[in-house]
Amino acid sequence: MDTDERRGAVRATGHAQDSPQLWVEEPVARRRMADPVRTAAVRAVLITSLTLIQAMIAFLCTLAGSWLAFPMVLSSVASTVVATWAVLDVWVTRQVWNQRHGVISAPSSSARQLRRERRRVRRAAKPSARESARIRRQSRGRLSQA
Numbered sequence: 413m414d415t416d417e418r419r420g421a422v423r424a425t426g427h428a429q430d431s432p433q434l435w436v437e438e439p440v441a442r443r444r445m446a447d448p449v450r451t452a453a454v455r456a457v458l459i460t461s462l463t464l465i466q467a468m469i470a471f472l473c474t475l476a477g478s479w480l481a482f483p484m485v486l487s488s489v490a491s492t493v494v495a496t497w498a499v500l501d502v503w504v505t506r507q508v509w510n511q512r513h514g515v516i517s518a519p520s521s522s523a524r525q526l527r528r529e530r531r532r533v534r535r536a537a538k539p540s541a542r543e544s545a546r547i548r549r550q551s552r553g554r555l556s557q558a
Contacts, residue, residue: 445506446513452505456498463491 445453470484 446509449502449506449509452498452502456495456502459491459498460495463488463495466491 444450466484467488470481470488473481473484
C-alpha cells in the first residue's frame with residue numbers, strides 16, 4: 413500500500429476508495445525492547461537530558477558571572493556521574509534479560525546444530541546403555557542364585 417492509498421486519494425480507476433482505513437499495521441524491523449530494559453532506557457534518557465540542561469545552565473551562569481555558577485558546575489559533575497551510571501544500567505539490564513530469557517537464535521545457528529548433533533548421539537547411546545545395564549543385572553542375578 414503506497415502513501416496515496418493510505419490518504420484515501422483517488423486511484424487510477426477514477427474513484428475514491430470506498431472506506432479508507434484509519435490504521436494500517438506495518439511490519440516492524442526490530443522486536444520491542446523488554447519492559448525492564450525499556451524502563452531503564454527511559455530513565456537514562458531523562459537523566460541524561462536533565463544533565464545536559466544543567467550543564468548548559470552552568471555554562472551560561474559562568475558567562476554571566478553569576479554566583480550560581482560554582483554550585484551548578486559541581487552539581488553538573490555529579491549529574492554526569494549519575495547519567496553515566498544510568499546508561500550503564502541500560503546495558504547491564506539488557507545483558508541480564510538476555511541471559512535469563514534467552515536470545516532468539518537463527519535456525520542456521522552453529523550452536524543449535526551442535527546441540528542437535530549431541531542430542532542425536534545421546535539418543536543413539538541410550539538403547540545400548542540400557543541393554544548393557546540389563547545384561548549386567550541378569551548376570552548378577554545368576555551369580556547370586558548359584
